[in-house]
Structure formats: structure tokens, C-alpha cells
Amino acid sequence: MSAAPPLRAAILGAGPAGAALAVLLARRGAQITLFDDDHRPALLVGESLVPAAIPILKTLGVEDETATFSCVKPGVSFVWSPADRFAFTFARFAPDVFPYAYNIPRPRFDESLARQxxxxxxxxxxxxxRLVPAAPDGRGGELALAPETLAAAPHLDGRQPDLIVDATGRARHTSRVLGIAARVGPRKDAAHFAHFDGFRWDDAPGQVLVAPLGAGGWSWCIPLRDRLSVGIVLNQQDAARLGRTPExxxxAGIATDRWLASVVGGGARLTPVASYTNYQLISERAVGPGWVAVGDAFGFVDPMLSPGVFLALRSAQLVADALAPVLDRRVPAAPDRLATLLRPYAVEHSAALTAWSALIELFYDGRMLALMAAGRDWMANGSGRVKRAVQHHIERHIALQASGAATTSRYSRGLLRFLARYGLRGISPAAMSLR
Ligand SMILES: Cc1cc2nc3c(=O)[nH]c(=O)nc-3n(C[C@H](O)[C@H](O)[C@H](O)COP(=O)(O)OP(=O)(O)OC[C@H]3O[C@@H](n4cnc5c(N)ncnc54)[C@H](O)[C@@H]3O)c2cc1C
Incomplete structure (x- = not known):
């Protein structure tokens, strides 16, 4: 029996999802066209990785290069007040959790992946x-490259690809062309951020800090190699009250927050301020005949806990795995066959997005921090061997989820839900919630 022809795929968008998928598919013999709109602003969000991203960077062959321009991230500290400061170090939960991650200058990271x-x-x-709905008399695909896009890739010889991959990020190009609805999350936040120098640091080098913001919402401090990324995330009414422009x-967000001002108030802003709004959404459909969406084009949950780049890379990995029979040229790349192979990916990735949303909700509504405070108080009243083991068990399952190692694990999720319901021992989640 003769082998099927190699898969011909067009990937739209050379961010982490698109570039990673291009690497994985091209390595396995697929003919890949990667459309890159060359939009590389000096500042891009997605600067802090979770540990589960690092084994994927190794697979992609970019971890060593990433290490040369990034800052090792040993963990995350949640700084709710001087008394309520909870520090997590990934290495404490190794080998179940990968022992470190990186804080990355995003444009440089994207460049490495695209070069790979x-x-x-x-x-x-x-x-x-640009995509258009496919003509009904075509090969059965739902989408096609628009004529000028096909013409921009002369090596395609005017032939439509077998598979179109939407990796356009929050532009969600396929959803817009096909009118696919999205499940929208409850928060309508704005985020403003910039890079600073001259900051004051009292945590471990590279540790990411997350703290409630005086003006509402929360702030991030992400140490990069030679500077600190500082962002504020708050609902759009609270943001408007702080001023007219992002700057x-x-x-004002920094100046009106005593803790954040103590970190960065004396520093100088090195970059313009970048802004993002309305980002909590998951597409209701991410696969169809001859197309698939990856990364943010499929869904994005929230910047809290920094899962975005990991989920983008993971979606690329899942798509490449799902396409194995086509990549091995055991079956031809017909549009319906591709959709059948890719549907389990959409189910799995949608479940991951939902699990991250649920985890993040526990941080916004205060239950996760209340749980950490309850654990601390419990240990303060004597810490016998059994108590220590129970506390470690709970912290391990928080780490397994928030690191990306086992965010969808039924046991971990059930344990946290149970504890968030029955284990708060007199500590009110409302007092630790974020507006
Ligand atoms: C406020 C905020 C903070 C965040 N912080 C973090 C964080 O700390 N850590 C983290 O992991 N994630 C973070 N994220 C999320 C993260 O930035 C995204 O999840 C991640 O960038 C998704 O990667 P992607 O490849 O799917 O999309 P993108 O990174 O958006 O890449 C899409 C690419 O496609 C290009 N493109 C778009 N349309 C077209 C087209 N028609 N043709 C060709 N190219 C096109 C774009 O220019 C872009 O280069 C944050 C998000 C927000 C909103």
C-alpha cells in the first residue's frame, strides 16, 4: 500500500502556539507554511511561565537559548498583607512539579521559537x-485562505492547504469568520503594565509576586534579567477612576498602593505602558473540517497564575499528537478525517481551560488565600509529624494544579474544592477576595 502524501498545513500566527506547532509538525515531515504578521511590539504580556512549560521548551529544543536571555523563576509569592505572605517554591514539590520556570522577555522568546x-x-x-468560508464545491473544508493570502505564499502553487491552523491569538480569526460564539468569563478587567528599574526587592531573585491592589484588583511584579515588569489588573470602572490614560x-495604581509603591515607587519607567482588556473567553468550537484553533485563538482564562503561554504550547503538542496517523502518512489528510482526529484534542484542551478557570476563581473569591491562612494558623498551634504531612499534602496539590503539572486532576481538584468548602476554620474568604 502506498503512503499518503505529506500533510500540507497553513498556520496563521507565529506566537508561541503557532510557532511551536510549526516546529512539531515540520519535524515530522509535514509541509508547513507559517504566516507571521510581523507584529512584534517591544512589550508583550506572557512574561512569566509556569513550570509545566519547561519540558515542552526542552522538546522544542529552545530551553537552552531561553535560559540565555531569561530569569529563572523559582516560585511565586502571594503578598496579601505583611502578615499574609505565602511563598511557593516549585523545587519543594519536585519531581511531581518541574523544579523551576522562567520569566521571559516575550518578543525575544517568540523570535527564538519562530527561528526554531x-x-x-x-x-x-x-x-x-486572511481566511474566508470555503466554497461549497471545494474539498469539504470549512475554511480557505483568501486569494491574496494564497498568492502571498507562491510555494503553495495556488493549492489550498489540507489543514488551516488558527494561531492568531486573541484576534480569534476563525471564530470571527465562522461566527463561533465564546463562553465569556465573569471578569471584565483592564491590565496596564510596563518595565521599571530602580526597584526595591525583598524576595528570592526571580520570584514572581502577586498582590491585591489598593485601587481594586491585583498587581504583578515579574523580575526579568535587568528590570521588573509591573502590571495592574482591575475592573474597567476602577481602572477609569485611576486616570484617563494608561500611563x-x-x-496612580502604584502610588495609591502602599506595598507596590514601596517596591517600585522609587524606580523609573523604562518602556511605554501596554494595555489589554476583556480576555476571559473560551470558544465554543475549536475544530472543524480542515481547521483547528490553538492557543488563545481557542481560549484564554486569565493572567492570574500565568498559564497562557503554557496552554498555548500544550495545545500545539496535543494537536501534533492527535495528527500522528496523518503525519505517519497512514491516512490521507481529508478535511473530515482531520476533524475526527482533532476532536479529542478540543475536548481535552477545553477541559484544561475550564480547570484553570475554576482554580483561578478560588484566588479571586478569596478561598485559596483563606485556605493558605488556615493552614498556616493550624501549623502555628503545634506541628506534629501527622499535621506536617497533611499540610504538605494540601500544599502539594495546590502546587500540582497551579504549576500546570496536574491542573485537571480529579483528585487535586476535588481536594481543593472540599477544603475550600469545609476547611477554612474561621477565616473569611471575603476578607481575602479581590474586587
Ligand atoms: C494582561 C495579561 C497578562 C498575561 N500574562 C501572562 C503571563 O505572565 N504568562 C503567561 O504564560 N501568559 C500570560 N498571558 C497570556 C499570554 O500572553 C497568551 O496566552 C499567549 O501569548 C498565547 O499565545 P498564542 O500563540 O496563542 O497567541 P499570541 O501570543 O497572541 O500570538 C498570536 C500571533 O499571531 C499573530 N497574528 C494575529 N493575526 C494574524 C494574522 N491574521 N496573520 C498572521 N499573524 C497573525 C499576532 O501578531 C501574534 O504574533 C497574559 C495575558 C494577558 C491579557
Whole structure:
């Protein structure tokens, strides 16, 4: 029996999801066209990785290079008040949790991944790609490259690809073309951030700090190699009260928060202020005949806990795995066959997005911090061997979820839900919630 022809795929978007998928598919013999709109602002969110991203960077062959321009992230501290400061170090939960992660300058990281895609044999086309609904008399695919996009990739010889991958991030190009609805999350936040120097640091080098913000919402401090990324995330009414422009809002958000001002108040802003709004949403459909969505184009839950880049890379890995029979050329890449192979990916990734949303909700409504405070108080009243083991068990399952190692684990999720309901021992979650 002769082998099926190699898969021909067009990937729209060279962010982490698109570039990672280009590497994985091109390495396995697929003919990849990677459309890159070359939109690389100096500042991009997605600067803090979770540990589960690092084994994927190893697989992609970019971990060593990432280490040369990034800052090792040993853990995360939640700084709710001077008395309520909870520090997690990933290495404490190794080997179940990968022992470290990185804080990355995103544009530089994206460049490394895109160059790795080039090296794997993907053909990068610098163009803003456009899709159209496929003509009914076509091969049965639901989408097609628009004529000018097809023409921008002369090596395609005017032939539509077998598979179109939407990796356009929050532009969600396929959902817009096909009118696919999304499940929208409860928060309508704005985020403003910039890089600073001259900050004051009292935690471990590289540790990411998350803290409630005086003006509402919360703030992040992400140490990069030579600077600190500082962001504020708050609902749009509270953001508007801080000022008219993003610059005014970030400055006022820092100045009106005693703790954040003590970290960065004396520093200088090195970059313009970047802004993002409305990002909690998961597409109701991410697969169809001849197409699939990966990364943010499928869904994005929230910046709290930093899962975005990991989920983008993980979605690429799941898609590449699902396509194994086509990549091995055992079956032809017909649009319906591709959709059948890819549907389990959509189910699995949607479940992951939902699990992260549920975990993050525990941070917003105060139950996770109340649980940490309850554990601390419990240990303060004498810490026998059994008590220590129980406390370690609970912290391990928090770490397993928040690191990306086992966010969907039924046991971990059930344990945290149970404890958040019955284990708070007199500590009110409302007092630790974020507006
Ligand atoms: C406020 C905020 C803070 C965040 N902080 C973190 C964090 O600390 N850690 C973390 O892991 N994640 C974070 N994220 C999320 C993270 O940035 C995203 O999840 C991640 O970038 C998704 O990767 P992606 O490849 O799916 O999409 P993107 O990174 O958005 O990449 C999409 C690419 O496609 C290109 N493109 C778009 N349309 C087209 C087109 N038509 N043709 C060709 N190219 C196109 C874009 O220019 C872009 O290069 C944050 C998000 C927000 C909103």
C-alpha cells in the first residue's frame, strides 16, 4: 500500500502556539507554511511561565537559548498583607512539579521559537493572513485562505492547504469568520503594565509576586534579567477612576498602593505602558473540517497564575499528537478525517481551560488565600509529624494544579474544592477576595 502524501498545513500566527506547532509538525515531515504578521511590539504580556512549560521548551529544543536571555523563576509569592505572605517554591514539590520556570522577555522568546520553526523546515511568510468560508464545491473544508493570502505564499502553487491552523491569538480569526460564539468569563478587567528599574526587592531573585491592589484588583511584579515588569489588573470602572490614560492609571495604581509603591515607587519607567482588556473567553468550537484553533485563538482564562503561554504550547503538542496517523502518512489528510482526529484534542484542551478557570476563581473569591491562612494558623498551634504531612499534602496539590503539572486532576481538584468548602476554620474568604 502506498503512503499518503505529506500533510500540507497553513498556520496563521507565529506566537508561541503557532510557532511551536510549526516546529512539531515540520519535524515530522509535514509541509508547513507559517504566516507571521510581523507584529512584534517591544512589550508583550506572557512574561512569566509556569513550570509545566519547561519540558515542552526542552522538546522544542529552545530551553537552552531561553535560559540565555531569561530569569529563572523559582516560585511565586502571594503578598496579601505583611502578615499574609505565602511563598511557593516549585523545587519543594519536585519531581511531581518541574523544579523551576522562567520569566521571559516575550518578543525575544517568540523570535527564538519562530527561528526554531524555520530550522525545522517551515516556510515563514511575512503577511497578515486572511481566511474566508470555503466554497461549497471545494474539498469539504470549512475554511480557505483568501486569494491574496494564497498568492502571498507562491510555494503553495495556488493549492489550498489540507489543514488551516488558527494561531492568531486573541484576534480569534476563525471564530470571527465562522461566527463561533465564546463562553465569556465573569471578569471584565483592564491590565496596564510596563518595565521599571530602580526597584526595591525583598524576595528570592526571580520570584514572581502577586498582590491585591489598593485601587481594586491585583498587581504583578515579574523580575526579568535587568528590570521588573509591573502590571495592574482591575475592573474597567476602577481602572477609569485611576486616570484617563494608561500611563496615568499605572502611575496612580502604584502610588495609591502602599506595598507596590514601596517596591517600585522609587524606580523609573523604562518602556511605554501596554494595555489589554476583556480576555476571559473560551470558544465554543475549536475544530472543524480542515481547521483547528490553538492557543488563545481557542481560549484564554486569565493572567492570574500565568498559564497562557503554557496552554498555548500544550495545545500545539496535543494537536501534533492527535495528527500522528496523518503525519505517519497512514491516512490521507481529508478535511473530515482531520476533524475526527482533532476532536479529542478540543475536548481535552477545553477541559484544561475550564480547570484553570475554576482554580483561578478560588484566588479571586478569596478561598485559596483563606485556605493558605488556615493552614498556616493550624501549623502555628503545634506541628506534629501527622499535621506536617497533611499540610504538605494540601500544599502539594495546590502546587500540582497551579504549576500546570496536574491542573485537571480529579483528585487535586476535588481536594481543593472540599477544603475550600469545609476547611477554612474561621477565616473569611471575603476578607481575602479581590474586587
Ligand atoms: C494582561 C495579561 C497578562 C498575561 N500574562 C501572562 C503571563 O505572565 N504568562 C503567561 O504564560 N501568559 C500570560 N498571558 C497570556 C499570554 O500572553 C497568551 O496566552 C499567549 O501569548 C498565547 O499565545 P498564542 O500563540 O496563542 O497567541 P499570541 O501570543 O497572541 O500570538 C498570536 C500571533 O499571531 C499573530 N497574528 C494575529 N493575526 C494574524 C494574522 N491574521 N496573520 C498572521 N499573524 C497573525 C499576532 O501578531 C501574534 O504574533 C497574559 C495575558 C494577558 C491579557
Amino acid at each position: 520553526a524555520d530550522a525545522a523546515g517551515a516556510v515563514r511568510v511575512v503577511a497578515r493572513a 496615568e492609571r499605572l502611575a
